[in-house]
Amino acid sequence: xxxxxxxxxxxxxxxxxxxxxxxxxxxxxxxxxxxxxxxxxxxxxxxxxxxxxxxxxxxxxxxxxxxxxxxxxxxxxxxxxxxxxxxxxxxxxxxxxxxxxxxxxxxxxxxxxxxxxxxxxxxxxxxxxxxxxxxxxxxxxxxxxxxxxxxxxxxxxxxxxxxxxxxxxxxxxxxxxxxxxxxxxxxxxxxxxxxxxxxxxxxxxxxxxxxxxxxxxxxxxxxxxxxxxxxxxxxxxxxxxxxxxxxxxxxxxxxxxxxxxxxxxxxxxxxxxxxxxxxxxxx
Amino acid sequence: xxxxxxxxxxxxxxxxxxxxxxxxxxxxxxxxxxxxxxxxxxxxxxxxxxxxxxxxxxxxxxxxxxxxxxxxxxxxxxxxxxxxxxxxxxxxxxxxxxxxxxxxxxxxxxxxxxxxxxxxxxxxxxxxxxxxxxxxxxxxxxxxxxxxxxxxxxxxxxxxxxxxxxxxxxxxxxxxxxxxxxxxxxxxxxxxxxxxxxxxxxxxxxxxxxxxxxxxxxxxxxxxxxxxxxxxxxxxxxxxxxxxxxxxxxxxxxxxxxxxxxxxxxxxxxxxxxxxxxxxxxx
Amino acid sequence: xxxxxxxxxxxxxxxxxxxxxxxxxxxxxxxxxxxxxxxxxxxxxxxxxxxxxxxxxxxxxxxxxxxxxxxxxxxxxxxxxxxxxxxxxxxxxxxxxxxxxxxxxxxxxxxxxxxxxxxxxxxxxxxxxxxxxxxxxxxxxxxxxxxxxxxxxxxxxxxxxxxxxxxxxxxxxxxxxxxxxxxxxxxxxxxxxxxxxxxxxxxxxxxxxxxxxxxxxxxxxxxxxxxxxxxxxxxxxxxxxxxxxxxxxxxxxxxxxxxxxxxxxxxxxxxxxxxxxxxxxxx
Numbered sequence: 001x002x003x004x005x006x007x008x009x010x011x012x013x014x015x016x017x018x019x020x021x022x023x024x025x026x027x028x029x030x031x032x033x034x035x036x037x038x039x040x041x042x043x044x045x046x047x048x049x050x051x052x053x054x055x056x057x058x059x060x061x062x063x064x065x066x067x068x069x070x071x072x073x074x075x076x077x078x079x080x081x082x083x084x085x086x087x088x089x090x091x092x093x094x095x096x097x098x099x100x101x102x103x104x105x106x107x108x109x110x111x112x113x114x115x116x117x118x119x120x121x122x123x124x125x126x127x128x129x130x131x132x133x134x135x136x137x138x139x140x141x142x143x144x145x146x147x148x149x150x151x152x153x154x155x156x157x158x159x160x161x162x163x164x165x166x167x168x169x170x171x172x173x174x175x176x177x178x179x180x181x182x183x184x185x186x187x188x189x190x191x192x193x194x195x196x197x198x199x200x201x202x203x204x205x206x207x208x209x210x211x212x213x214x215x216x217x218x219x220x221x222x223x224x225x226x227x228x229x230x231x232x233x234x235x236x237x238x239x240x241x242x243x244x245x246x247x248x249x250x251x252x253x254x255x256x257x258x259x260x261x262x263x264x265x266x267x268x269x270x271x272x273x274x275x276x277x278x279x280x281x282x283x
Numbered sequence: 284x285x286x287x288x289x290x291x292x293x294x295x296x297x298x299x300x301x302x303x304x305x306x307x308x309x310x311x312x313x314x315x316x317x318x319x320x321x322x323x324x325x326x327x328x329x330x331x332x333x334x335x336x337x338x339x340x341x342x343x344x345x346x347x348x349x350x351x352x353x354x355x356x357x358x359x360x361x362x363x364x365x366x367x368x369x370x371x372x373x374x375x376x377x378x379x380x381x382x383x384x385x386x387x388x389x390x391x392x393x394x395x396x397x398x399x400x401x402x403x404x405x406x407x408x409x410x411x412x413x414x415x416x417x418x419x420x421x422x423x424x425x426x427x428x429x430x431x432x433x434x435x436x437x438x439x440x441x442x443x444x445x446x447x448x449x450x451x452x453x454x455x456x457x458x459x460x461x462x463x464x465x466x467x468x469x470x471x472x473x474x475x476x477x478x479x480x481x482x483x484x485x486x487x488x489x490x491x492x493x494x495x496x497x498x499x500x501x502x503x504x505x506x507x508x509x510x511x512x513x514x515x516x517x518x519x520x521x522x523x524x525x526x527x528x529x530x531x532x533x534x535x536x537x538x539x540x541x542x543x544x545x546x547x548x549x550x551x552x553x554x555x556x557x558x559x560x561x562x563x564x565x566x
Numbered sequence: 567x568x569x570x571x572x573x574x575x576x577x578x579x580x581x582x583x584x585x586x587x588x589x590x591x592x593x594x595x596x597x598x599x600x601x602x603x604x605x606x607x608x609x610x611x612x613x614x615x616x617x618x619x620x621x622x623x624x625x626x627x628x629x630x631x632x633x634x635x636x637x638x639x640x641x642x643x644x645x646x647x648x649x650x651x652x653x654x655x656x657x658x659x660x661x662x663x664x665x666x667x668x669x670x671x672x673x674x675x676x677x678x679x680x681x682x683x684x685x686x687x688x689x690x691x692x693x694x695x696x697x698x699x700x701x702x703x704x705x706x707x708x709x710x711x712x713x714x715x716x717x718x719x720x721x722x723x724x725x726x727x728x729x730x731x732x733x734x735x736x737x738x739x740x741x742x743x744x745x746x747x748x749x750x751x752x753x754x755x756x757x758x759x760x761x762x763x764x765x766x767x768x769x770x771x772x773x774x775x776x777x778x779x780x781x782x783x784x785x786x787x788x789x790x791x792x793x794x795x796x797x798x799x800x801x802x803x804x805x806x807x808x809x810x811x812x813x814x815x816x817x818x819x820x821x822x823x824x825x826x827x828x829x830x831x832x833x834x835x836x837x838x839x840x841x842x843x844x845x846x847x848x849x
Contacts, residue, residue, distance in 0.1 A: 145472065161794050166801035169808070177464040181743040181806075182769050188802050189711065190794060203465050228444050228473060231550050235449035236471050240464075242452070267797050428755065460747040486748050511727050511756060514833050518732035519754050523747075525735070 026053045028078050029060055036072030036124065036222050037064045038215075046084035047077055049136050051103065053087075054110045061117050071230065072124035072222050075144065076215065081154075082129045085136025086111070088163070091263050092272050101260070108259050111136070112252055115170065118143040120245055122234040124225040128218040130211065134159050134193055138204075139167075142174050145225070145237070147204070148218050150211035155193035156204060162191035164271030166262065168255050170248045177244065179204050309336045311361050312343055319355030319407070319505050320347045329367035330360055332419050334386065336370075337393045344400050354513065355407035355505050358427065359498070364437075365412045368419025369394070371446070374546050375555050384543070391542050394419070395535055398453065401426040403528055405517045407508040411501040413494065417442050417476055421487075422450075425457050428508070428520070430487070431501050433494035438476035439487060445474035447554030449545065451538050453531045460527065462487050592619045594644050595626055602638030602690065602788050603630045604781075612650035613643055615702050617669065619653075620676045627683050637796065638690035638788050641710065642781070647720075648695045651702025652677070654729070657829050658838050667826070674825050677702070678818055681736065684709040686811055688800045690791040694784040696777065700725050700759055704770075705733075708740050711791070711803070713770070714784050716777035721759035722770060728757035730837030732828065734821050736814045743810065745770050 026043035039060050041047040064070050077083065094104040118125065118140070127141035132154035139158070141147045149156065158175060160167045167175070167188055176184040179202050186192070196208045209217045225233075262268055309326035322343050324330040347353050360366065377387040401408065401423070410424035415437035422441065424430045432439065441458060443450045450458070450471055459467040462485050469475070479491045492500045508516075545551055592609035605626050607613040630636050643649065660670040684691065684706070693707035698720035705724065707713045715722065724741060726733045733741070733754055742750040745768050752758070762774045775783045791799075828834055 146469075161798040161802055164795040164798050166798040166805060169805045172802070172805050176806075179465070180463060180746060180769075182745070185803075185806050186712075186772070188806065189799055190791065203463075206469070225473065229447040229554055231545075231548065231554075232444040232447050232449040233472055235545065236444055236455070237468075239449060239452045239455050240459075240468050240471065262797075262801065265797065271795055271797075429752075462748070463746060486746075489752070508756065512730040512837055514828075514831065514837075515727040515730050515732040516755055518828065519727055519738070520751075522732060522735045522738050523742075523751050523754065 024056050024060075027056050027060060029063075031067070031070055032219075034219070034223065035070060035226050036074065037067070037070045038074045038076065040076055040078040041083055042078035044079065046081045046132075047079075047137070048084045048087035049111065050087040050090055051107050051110055054114045058110070058114055058117060061121055061123070064123060065121060070123075071226060072126070073121075074126045074128050074215075074218050074222060075140065076128040076218070077130055079131075081131040081137075082127075082133040083137030083140060084132065085134055085139065088272060088275070092276065093269065094260075095264055104260055104263060105256065108256055112170070112248075112255065115139065115143055115174075116245065116248060119174070119241060120238075122230075122237070124222060124233075126218050126222055126225075128214050129156065129205065130214055132156070135167075139171050139174070141205075142171075142178055146206050146221060148207045148209060148214065148221060149196045149199065149205045150214045151196050151208050152211055153195075155195055156199050157191070157193040158188055159191035159193050161189060163275050164268050168259060169251065170244075170255065173244060173247065307339050307343075310339050310343060312346075314350070314353055315502075317502070317506065318353060318509050319357065320350070320353045321357045321359065323359055323361040324366055325361035327362065329364045329415075330362075330420070331367045331370035332394065333370040333373055334390050334393055337397045341393070341397055341400060344404055344406070347406060348404060353406075355409070355509060356404075357409045357411050357498075357501050357505060358423065359411040359501070360413050362414075364414040364420075365410075365416040365439075366420030366423060367415065368417055368422070371555060371558070375559065376552065377543075378547055387543055387546060388539065391539055395451075395453070395531075395538065398422065398426055398457075399528065399531060402457070402524060403521075405513075405520070407505060407516075409501050409505055409508075411497050412439065412488065413497055415439070418450075422454050422457070424488075425454075425461055429489050429504060431490045431492060431497065431504060432479045432482065432488045433497045434479050434491050435494055436478075438478055439482050440474070440476040441471055442474035442476050444472060446558050447551050451542060452534065453527075453538065456527060456530065590622050590626075593622050593626060595629075597633070597636055598785075600785070600789065601636060601792050602640065603633070603636045604640045604642065606642055606644040607649055608644035610645065612647045612698075613645075613703070614650045614653035615677065616653040616656055617673050617676055620680045624676070624680055624683060627687055627689070630689060631687060636689075637792060638692070639687075640692045640694050640781075640784050640788060641706065642694035642696050642784070645697075647697040647703075648693075648699040648722075649703030649706060650698065651700055651705070654838060654841070658842065659835065660826075661830055670826055670829060671822065674822055678734075678736070678814075678821065681705065681709055681740075682811065682814060685740070685807060686804075688796075688803070690788060690799075692784050692788055692791075694780050695722065695771065696780055698722070701733075705737050705740070707771075708737075708744055712772050712787060714773045714775060714780065714787060715762045715765065715771045716780045717762050717774050718777055719761075721761055722765050723757070723759040724754055725757035725759050727755060729841050730834050734825060735817065736810075736821065739810060739813065 026041070028040040028042050030038045032038065039057070043053045064073050090104065090107045094100045125144035126146045126148060127144040129141055129147060129149040133141055133156040135158060138156050158167050158171065172184065172188060175188065179187070183202050194204060196205065199205045200208050309324070311323040311325050313321045315321065322340070326336045347356050373387065373390045377383045408427040409429045409431060410427040412424055412430060412432040416424055416439040418441060421439050441450050441454065455467065455471060458471065462470070466485050477487060479488065482488045483491050592607070594606040594608050596604045598604065605623070609619045630639050656670065656673045660666045691710040692712045692714060693710040695707055695713060695715040699707055699722040701724060704722050724733050724737065738750065738754060741754065745753070749768050760770060762771065765771045766774050
């Protein structure tokens, strides 16, 4: 809450502690004069989450939370795919040596941390989804306060089962809170990806806009949220997300064990191997 | 459960213990011969909840529960506003003296108690919403079994954040149970007020009827509910609301502390002060 | 998980341990060559659940879970009623002697067990609802992964309160997870039965198909689910249903006590007696 209080009281903060936007390897960051920042994911070709990419996003959240002049964050992609989710090469053949297993542990802990931090930030968070958002890409948007999606021939959803994986319990719970238990169960089990208009119907996203209006619409929505007095808004967000966060934190260790166990299962490695072969053939 | 058993076995009850309806300062109470009572909120101009008003409503719930000839309660307004919610003057400048702080404590405890009692009563409860129902007015209706609203140019919703407040966790949870987590989050954060037809679409209310038919429609709906064998109906209500009630009771003390802390925050007092000034200008 | 692992690794299993389908008194079981089995409820006239009927269904679940060549189960009726739910004669006049009370205990424990087993089975479960499915009939389908209903002049729902009973807490919770808290509360309290198209609108069922296409549509749906890699699918089902199962198991003893207490209540016996008299008059 320290940074919230600092912002509420408008304590100016030296910029010295912050890394200049241009020094990020995978991200473009812009600060608007209207009181919010924009984060453009830029790890080509599909913004897949490797460890370094996630650490950079975490750093941006930290930085913007500390800026008294920025109270919101719009997350979008710098190119045509919002995000394809986890970088599956991080999961492939981890048993080869000890440092690979350690990286697997750190990789998953960081994905947990990123989700928790984004879900709990006092910043107003809007996902401006300008392209495909399967699996982790969808997860990133689910952690935001509002999801706006460009209309187009791409899809969104949690399709983990299609590649042999299972979404972790906390992502399941998050999805349930957005689309309801029944829909979550059906979509998660079948790994369903939905077109923007269908995603809108079940509440997976909040709004569909023409692609060329996405960023201006996101800015307008942000201005609406910025008008709400901050103390009550942040308190409300905290109250509504508290139970989920408590469960997540309590079961975080078990989830790490479960995930690494699943990844080390030979059946999963075989499924992943086949998946990579199929990808190579395509390219 | 004592009063339920008494009612189930139709043990007659002397009227001596009950206060005559006409002695209430802020309420009109009528007992129908068809097995239910009607409570008309009558604290002009907008039925805002001060301590005494809430204590009177609590007394009516007690009384009707003890009446073997009454198994339901329709709640409506005696005039054109259903209820504007909490009387904000109860929250303004509480730090002035010790008795003000004590009243603030009692005020919030009584609002908690009223919500718990109304939500748990074995009576069939129908809110016949005949006018605007923001904040606490909406909360009152959410504690009922059924919400019927007159069509008209007024709105319903939990707009606490608009005046700088945050709805307490238990009201958030109640709202979630009615409109789902996603809608609850969006509406609570932005403090959204909905027109009757829009409130109907998201399930915030169960039915919209022409204003002139509101009371007759509420009576018809009550008759439908009165036909259900009581033992199973009351048991079902208890089972469905048990978990919520347990959480509420467990965290009641924390909520009281959190609320009085928020009210004593200078930022909130400033927001309230501005709100009162704006109101005065209007009048 | 033993049987899941066995199936995943395709360990062949001797058929010796399994009872031949034709030896069931109340059930017809068929094993398709496409990787799933079909269970046809056949206790005339209305597939009402008595103790022996439920034990047979439990045995079928056990058997199919052990068959490496079968990974799914379609449940339907061999005649025109899907299931009328609990056999109410099991609940009538239990106080007559000690063995009746013991049977009542076993009866309810078995209904709990059947629900838990069906809800947790790693098998893909599809209810092909080809006729009326009130109370326990609806409950059976709610425990499946997918509900497909024939269009026709019959209904589905949890109408326990209509005969003076209350659905147990775990059935309430299951219903909430499917149709949401608000709808569950309204339907459970009033004991509402819905036509197929109305049940579809609120998500109580997933699909309505013409009666003559029910079994072929169910087979097609099953094939869709069978394509999902099993490890991730089963893990996802387990994660999504874990919390419910934990609560159920924890409160199972209390529920048994509560249920037998309710059944032994003279008021309930009177309601049941009247119900049976009304039924006799009809016949």
